[in-house]
Amino acid sequence: MLLSLRQIKRRIRSVDSTKKITRAMQMVSTAKLKHAQDMLFAGKPYYFKMDALLKKLLASAKTATHPLLEERPVKNNFTLCVVTSDSGLCSTYNDNIIRIAEGFINKHGAENTRLITIGKKGFSYFKKRKIKITHAYLGLQGRYSNEIAEEVIKTVVNAFLSKETDEVHIAHTHFDATLKYRPELQKLLNIDRVAEEREVDYILEPSAEKILEELIPAYISAKVKGILLDAFTSEHSQRMIAMKSATDNAVELIDNLTLLRNKARQAAITAEIIEVSSAAEALKG
Numbered sequence: 001m002l003l004s005l006r007q008i009k010r011r012i013r014s015v016d017s018t019k020k021i022t023r024a025m026q027m028v029s030t031a032k033l034k035h036a037q038d039m040l041f042a043g044k045p046y047y048f049k050m051d052a053l054l055k056k057l058l059a060s061a062k063t064a065t066h067p068l069l070e071e072r073p074v075k076n077n078f079t080l081c082v083v084t085s086d087s088g089l090c091s092t093y094n095d096n097i098i099r100i101a102e103g104f105i106n107k108h109g110a111e112n113t114r115l116i117t118i119g120k121k122g123f124s125y126f127k128k129r130k131i132k133i134t135h136a137y138l139g140l141q142g143r144y145s146n147e148i149a150e151e152v153i154k155t156v157v158n159a160f161l162s163k164e165t166d167e168v169h170i171a172h173t174h175f176d177a178t179l180k181y182r183p184e185l186q187k188l189l190n191i192d193r194v195a196e197e198r199e200v201d202y203i204l205e206p207s208a209e210k211i212l213e214e215l216i217p218a219y220i221s222a223k224v225k226g227i228l229l230d231a232f233t234s235e236h237s238q239r240m241i242a243m244k245s246a247t248d249n250a251v252e253l254i255d256n257l258t259l260l261r262n263k264a265r266q267a268a269i270t271a272e273i274i275e276v277s278s279a280a281e282a283l284k285g
Helices: 002-060 093-108 120-128 146-161 208-284
Strands: 078-083 113-118 133-137 167-177 180-189
Touching: 002 208, 078 093, 078 120, 078 146, 078 208, 093 113, 093 120, 093 167, 093 180, 093 208, 113 120, 113 146, 120 133, 133 146, 146 167, 146 180, 146 208, 167 208, 180 208
Parallel strands: 078 113, 078 167, 113 133
Antiparallel strands: 167 180
16 A cells, blocks of 8 residues: 555655646747737738728729739649648647648649748648648748748749749638637649729729739739737647646546545554554453
8 A cells, every 4th residue: 555655645746747847838828929919910900901801993994904813724833831730749730730731632632732831840741742742941940030920921922923933822820819710721832813892993102003013912922921929829728728638537537536545644644543452352361
């Protein structure tokens, strides 16, 4: 019984150490979530306004052209950006994105799809499966980098303009709220013309083409940056929730082990009392 009691105490110390680690990680993820969330929400009004402005412009200037608006009748080559995390302990965050990416690859064919991976988890997964990865951006650890965002934008735009790829898509996690997010696949290029419910014939100066030359690059930049912030915010949120769950489970396990320890201690005391009582009775006899 003494050995069993020692084992229980050792187990309690081990679980308590794990609880301290998961609680610390939960606090770190909470701080990172707040920072990423502030950046995401600060940029959303700008992107929404940019998106609405572009839709209205394209609806009004139906004959206006731009290289990034080109709809190719035959699509043979596709580029898919996959945004995952560099580290684990974030529940099903990476699994959901990888599942969407695999569905895209199966639909269009591995031989026709080139990947751009942002995050080590997606890179490692698809590298093992011999999927062609043209660019990989690792080591961000859920921190937004404007330099990386601009590099991704430059890479996909150049690939589309040079006709190395006919469409560009991005698989990422969309953040709705702290407890609500969903994996999503978005088309980045070419930019689709979406019909407005109420079309207005605007007077455009100097011309629709000149305005599109300035507006479209700004729109692409805002969209990619928003997608990355969406993904990183979702990552920190999911890791925070996972670590909170792990901490709660550790607390529950410690409570159960403490109860078990008390029972074992009580059993040992009872056994000793019985031995003393038996000895006393034996001496009387």
